[in-house]
Amino acid sequence: MTTTEDLTTSLRTILEKYDTSRDNLIPLLQDIQEHLDYLAPEAVSLVAEHLDLSENDVYGVATFYAQFRFHPPGRHRIKICQGTACHVRGGGMVLDAISRKIGIVPGETTPDGNISLERVACFGSCALPPVMVVDDTVYGRMTPRKSEKLIEDLE
Amino acid sequence: MNFADIQQQASRNWERFQSGETPRILVGAATCGRAAGAMEVIRAFREAQAADPTLLPVEIQEVGCLGMCFAEPLVEIRGPKGDRVLYESVTPAMVPDLVQEHLRQGRPISRNALCRMPDGQQGEIRDEIPLFTDLPMIHHQLRVVVRNCGFIDPSDIDHYIARGGYSGIARAMEMGPDAVIEDVKLSGLRGRGGAGFPTGLKWGFARKAQGDVKYVICNADEGDPGAFMDRSVLEGDPHAVLEGLLIAGYAVGANHGYVYCRAEYPLALERLRAAIDQMRNKGFLGENILGFGFAFDVTIKMGAGAFVCGEETSLMQSIEGRRGMPRSRPPFPANAGLFGKPTNINNVETLAAVSAILEKGGAWYAGIGTEKSKGTKTFSLAGKISRTGLIEVPMGISLRTIIEDIGGGVLDGKGFKAVQTGGPSGGCVSAEHYDLPVDYEHLAQVGSIMGSGGMIVIDEESCMVDVAKYFLGFTENESCGKCVPCRMGTQHLLRLLTGITGGQGSEDDLETIRKIGDTMKKASLCGLGQTAPNPALTTLDAFMDEYLAHIRDHKCPAGVCKDLISFSIDPEACTGCMACAKVCPVEAITGTKKQPHAIDPQTCIRCGACRQACKFGAVRVE
Ligand SMILES: Cc1cc2nc3c(=O)[nH]c(=O)nc-3n(C[C@H](O)[C@H](O)[C@H](O)COP(=O)(O)O)c2cc1C
Ligand code: SF4
Ligand code: SF4
Ligand code: SF4
Ligand code: FES
Numbered sequence: 001m002t003t004t005e006d007l008t009t010s011l012r013t014i015l016e017k018y019d020t021s022r023d024n025l026i027p028l029l030q031d032i033q034e035h036l037d038y039l040a041p042e043a044v045s046l047v048a049e050h051l052d053l054s055e056n057d058v059y060g061v062a063t064f065y066a067q068f069r070f071h072p073p074g075r076h077r078i079k080i081c082q083g084t085a086c087h088v089r090g091g092g093m094v095l096d097a098i099s100r101k102i103g104i105v106p107g108e109t110t111p112d113g114n115i116s117l118e119r120v121a122c123f124g125s126c127a128l129p130p131v132m133v134v135d136d137t138v139y140g141r142m143t144p145r146k147s148e149k150l151i152e153d154l155e
Numbered sequence: 156m157n158f159a160d161i162q163q164q165a166s167r168n169w170e171r172f173q174s175g176e177t178p179r180i181l182v183g184a185a186t187c188g189r190a191a192g193a194m195e196v197i198r199a200f201r202e203a204q205a206a207d208p209t210l211l212p213v214e215i216q217e218v219g220c221l222g223m224c225f226a227e228p229l230v231e232i233r234g235p236k237g238d239r240v241l242y243e244s245v246t247p248a249m250v251p252d253l254v255q256e257h258l259r260q261g262r263p264i265s266r267n268a269l270c271r272m273p274d275g276q277q278g279e280i281r282d283e284i285p286l287f288t289d290l291p292m293i294h295h296q297l298r299v300v301v302r303n304c305g306f307i308d309p310s311d312i313d314h315y316i317a318r319g320g321y322s323g324i325a326r327a328m329e330m331g332p333d334a335v336i337e338d339v340k341l342s343g344l345r346g347r348g349g350a351g352f353p354t355g356l357k358w359g360f361a362r363k364a365q366g367d368v369k370y371v372i373c374n375a376d377e378g379d380p381g382a383f384m385d386r387s388v389l390e391g392d393p394h395a396v397l398e399g400l401l402i403a404g405y406a407v408g409a410n411h412g413y414v415y416c417r418a419e420y421p422l423a424l425e426r427l428r429a430a431i432d433q434m435r436n437k438g439f440l441g442e443n444i445l446g447f448g449f450a451f452d453v454t455i456k457m458g459a460g461a462f463v464c465g466e467e468t469s470l471m472q473s474i475e476g477r478r479g480m481p482r483s484r485p486p487f488p489a490n491a492g493l494f495g496k497p498t499n500i501n502n503v504e505t506l507a508a509v510s511a512i513l514e515k516g517g518a519w520y521a522g523i524g525t526e527k528s529k530g531t532k533t534f535s536l537a538g539k540i541s542r543t544g545l546i547e548v549p550m551g552i553s554l555r556t557i558i559e560d561i562g563g564g565v566l567d568g569k570g571f572k573a574v575q576t577g578g579p580s581g582g583c584v585s586a587e588h589y590d591l592p593v594d595y596e597h598l599a600q601v602g603s604i605m606g607s608g609g610m611i612v613i614d615e616e617s618c619m620v621d622v623a624k625y626f627l628g629f630t631e632n633e634s635c636g637k638c639v640p641c642r643m644g645t646q647h648l649l650r651l652l653t654g655i656t657g658g659q660g661s662e663d664d665l666e667t668i669r670k671i672g673d674t675m676k677k678a679s680l681c682g683l684g685q686t687a688p689n690p691a692l693t694t695l696d697a698f699m700d701e702y703l704a705h706i707r708d709h710k711c712p713a714g715v716c717k718d719l720i721s722f723s724i725d726p727e728a729c730t731g732c733m734a735c736a737k738v739c740p741v742e743a744i745t746g747t748k749k750q751p752h753a754i755d756p757q758t759c760i761r762c763g764a765c766r767q768a769c770k771f772g773a774v775r776v777e
Pocket of ligand 3: 730731733751768773
């Protein structure tokens with residue numbers, strides 16, 4: 001676990017890379033989330049201070065976009081495509097199967113913090129449906145069974 | 156270095172790449188290839204190489220997508236005798252044979268060969284392997300936008316230059332901005348981002364706009380689910396797009412460009428970043444490009460997961476660091492866009508076409524396609540179709556040719572019902588229009604649109620009410636909520652469609668859907684709300700009987716809507732192969748080998764997996 005002080009120091013290093021103009025807001029939040037995996041309240045405060053915006057303003061922008069999270073995700077992130085091509089070829093079945101298997105619905109993280117589950121509206125791999133992404137690896141041509149097998153190995 | 160020197164050096168590198176001197180392995184490693192396992196295949200080749208030093212001169216390279224995604228992973232091997240063969244569905248287990256037979260002995264293996272690649276030497280190629288250009292999927296295509304995808308190493312700028320790249324910007328700067336705009340007008344190119352607005356005309360507006368600072372933007376948001384044309388081009392040939400942006404900047408008088416690319420495309424972003432670095436090194440970006448006194452630079456902005464940010468005014472808000480909410484027009488971006496300055500925004504495919512047009516001339520491009528829809532269009536073929544992938548065809552080709560000849564027809568020989576074009580703002584074209592020429596005008600005539608080029612094939616086992624509900628679920632979720640007709644309209648339509656698929660609809664609902672839809676079209680602020688009702692309205696027109704079956708008979712004829720169906724097994728047709736029991740997620744199917752199976756309706760969650768798995772059509776749905 002990092003202490004608040006560590007957190008502040010590491011955030012400051014990120015902030016230093018950006019000048020204080022507003023159009024840096026989204027890139028900054030993306031950069032921070034890349035490092036922390038989510039937007040901690042401390043991070044939002046520091047960003048607001050750096051860009052001379054109100055915290056409200058920063059939250060207002062951050063909550064608009066699907067990419068930003070305000071809680072730490074699980075150690076493994078499973079994203080299942082619910083785009084059109086995946087939908088007509090059984091993406092819903094894959095999502096249901098995983099959901100049943102790990103006992104959470106999309107948007108949640110398992111109580112042990114191991115896996116979080118998300119539904120995503122298209123990875124652009126629509127030619128190989130249904131598509132599922134485990135951490136950063138894209139898997140095409142999934143079936144409920146194959147997807148269950150994939151997550152059995154996740155520690 | 157002047158451009159001629161740059162070209163010469165690039166040609167030398169390209170010739171080395173093309174010549175048979177060094178055996179090569181080219182692996183299609185775009186996102187689709189990777190999803191099918193391309194990286195494991197590359198690893199297997201590297202291991203084989205490490206294990207056998209005599210193979211060391213072999214070069215292993217990643218290339219983009221050839222468009223035949225259904226056959227991924229695709230590996231091209233150029234053997235010691237110069238023959239070039241493309242293998243399909245390659246697995247790590249196949250690697251030792253490929254190495255031994257083709258790479259060492261120069262004997263291509265015909266079993267997994269999809270085709271011979273163009274420009275291959277004669278070698279010992281066997282006649283049973285067809286030529287790339289004779290493949291039914293490739294035969295009808297015409298590659299302009301994807302001219303290099305899958306053929307070049309996208310991380311090597313020399314490959315792009317050697318195949319004619321950057322001669323478009325060089326020619327543009329010799330012609331001068333006004334002549335460039337005239338040439339683009341002559342080409343007849345219309346924006347490929349959805350609306351189809353003439354590109355040359357748009358550039359003219361931005362050029363005329365007053366202002367010392369102007370911007371050009373490449374819209375690489377590609378939020379349409381089911382569309383992946385832009386991704387493929389960015390991953391397979393990023394320079395084609397960046398050169399187009401450079402030309403746009405030169406033509407309208409902008410010195411700064413942005414590429415707004417969605418975060419869900421990490422590989423495309425990586426390729427873009429690398430390509431921009433190479434452009435800087437070669438002098439295609441900076442203060443005095445190729446010595447013509449034109450200054451230009453590019454910044455990449457990553458999207459953050461909002462479909463509406465593909466809309467141009469919303470996209471600019473997003474670059475400025477705000478919520479991506481559309482605003483009303485006028486003022487148009489050409490006069491007051493990004494940071495309030497004159498701005499020109501174009502789609503990825505539009506820009507990739509522009510670089511080809513400036514290379515070969517507007518008249519050349521205008522010679523392709525139909526009267527009012529010039530040139531070629533890329534489509535992503537997906538859904539219930541045999542050969543899924545990315546294609547590029549001349550405008551005016553028939554829907555039947557696309558689906559039957561190129562796409563290999565409907566998956567598993569099922570009946571064709573409709574094709575959904577244009578994404579969430581599009582519509583469904585039903586079987587009666589199978590011979591429709593595909594261009595802007597004809598698609599509009601049958602109530603659909605070209606959109607950005609997604610084509611989702613729908614077969615008899617898909618429910619059209621469910622498809623409409625699916626799209627409304629998407630737009631309801633993605634509506635930015637700024638204006639009432641869209642915010643409330645999408646919610647209301649979704650509620651009505653959900654009711655109908657649940658067996659609780661009434662015939663009055665259909666009238667209500669039409670009324671709400673018409674209001675949304677007229678009163679919504681941006682294209683999202685104006686087009687969101689289209690999937691409902693077009694399916695209502697073409698598939699009324701399906702809606703009525705849900706409402707009057709509480710039946711889903713396609714067997715999709717869970718509340719209205721039940722599954723059973725026909726004991727006559729069942730062979731007892733057990734395939735269904737294996738896939739059932741809740742173990743609702745019982746039976747022993749070679750005996751008819753049965754479904755316990757209490758346990759069954761109506762997921763349909765057994766029906767998909769049964770090769771004998773024994774699973775019945777009612
Ligand atoms: C809701 C919505 C989403 C859009 N998404 C995209 C997109 O992802 N990519 C794109 O190029 N255009 C998109 N557009 C169209 C753009 O607003 C704009 O028309 C286009 O980028 C102009 O480029 P073009 O003239 O080259 O087509 C979208 C429009 C709307 C209304
Ligand atoms: S039409 Fe929809 S997405 Fe567009 S501005 Fe209105 S609420 Fe937002
Ligand atoms: S898959 Fe079909 S044929 Fe095989 S056991 Fe099941 S119902 Fe019978
Ligand atoms: S529909 Fe799904 S749950 Fe029901 S029997 Fe078939 S596979 Fe099992
Ligand atoms: S619809 Fe699933 S990847 Fe596009």
